Amino acid sequence: MVQYSQTHFDASFAALSDATRRGVLEQLGRSDASITELAEKFHMTLTGMKKHVNVLERAGLVTTEKVGRVRNCRLGRSRLEEEMAWIERYRQLWSARFDALDMVVEELKQKETSNGRNKAE
Amino acid sequence: MVQYSQTHFDASFAALSDATRRGVLEQLGRSDASITELAEKFHMTLTGMKKHVNVLERAGLVTTEKVGRVRNCRLGRSRLEEEMAWIERYRQLWSARFDALDMVVEELKQKETSNGRNKAE
DNA sequence: TGAATACTGAACCATATGGTTCAATATGGC
DNA sequence: GCCATATTGAACCATATGGTTCAGTATTCA
Incomplete structure (x- = not known):
């Protein structure tokens, strides 16, 4: 970490x-x-x-x-560079996380509509 | 304000x-x-x-x-946009403030004295 | 010198924070 | 039904925070 x-x-x-x-x-x-x-x-x-x-x-x-x-x-001397960097990294995690969720939701929708009987999780 | x-x-x-x-x-x-x-x-x-x-x-x-x-x-939903914006604004104030003063000049002088031959940058 | 100014430190106060324990509640699985 | 799991709330504790007042100390200036 x-x-x-x-x-x-x-x-x-x-x-x-x-x-x-x-x-x-x-x-x-x-x-x-x-x-x-x-x-x-x-x-x-x-x-x-x-x-x-x-x-x-x-x-x-x-x-x-x-x-x-x-x-x-x-x-003072601090321009909050590292703090900006931390937030920026968080924002990337955030985006990645929600892109992944969107994809999952999208996939589930497609499976649901195209294949009624498959219950695999 | x-x-x-x-x-x-x-x-x-x-x-x-x-x-x-x-x-x-x-x-x-x-x-x-x-x-x-x-x-x-x-x-x-x-x-x-x-x-x-x-x-x-x-x-x-x-x-x-x-x-x-x-x-x-x-x-959650917050992507810290406004917080980023606040910090960014602070950084601009910071830059403006130090451009106005001769802190940069001060730094250059120190570089010059601590590093005899290099006058650029 | 002496008064006014500018700050500083100590002490106090109420509330918030970061953590705990312990007891309750709700849910899941057999 | 019964037991284990997962969380939750209340109460407590030590320390931190955001503010105050009051009593200094140091500096400026007439």
Whole structure:
């Protein structure tokens, strides 16, 4: 079984599973921001936003740098390549699975109509 | 701000954030399975596996059907299209953001200094 | 120096998650 | 009918999550 880096996937998908954090990523896609700015934009305390940023940072989706008293947040190094690849692979499995089902259904239909007595499973 | 269906994203990304559940999806991509079969494959109690299947089902990634005393699990209708689209959009933001900054220049400079003669690429 | 700003850490809270055990229920086969 | 199989629900447990408040600490600026 292909293993990838399971804990890495855990972290990045979990990071994406929260609407606020997805919002933060979109925001940082437009411009870098401080904790204060993000907290205001998402109507949350500084401490609350800091936790979200920590989660995003641990997932590699955001990097931060403290400049003076301000922590500047920006998009991180992760471009979600592996996550995309995983989903793409899942989609291929999905397609294969349902193509196979379609074929089976089709075959059963043909057998049914062309051969009344054969009960083989 | 584009909204998509936030709670839908929450559910599907959260579903993908667990290694066991990703494994179940891969397994179901190969063949349908009962709760018992999945529980054995992933060394877990029936009840535990049932919970995972519930999570996947709520996220639309798996559908199940009770046939006699066996619950058959198969891949569901969701092909993660919207999730792929969200990630793709994020990747575009990411690219735009870093094209705008001189991070690329930064990288080139580092390459140049660490690799004296090669100036191209 | 001293006040305002920006963040951070600790502690707390309610709820969710990932797992278990145990007891019940429903079904299949003899 | 009886027994084994397959699932399910309730209850429990430990830990994680998403948020808060409050009390610091570090930095900026007048």
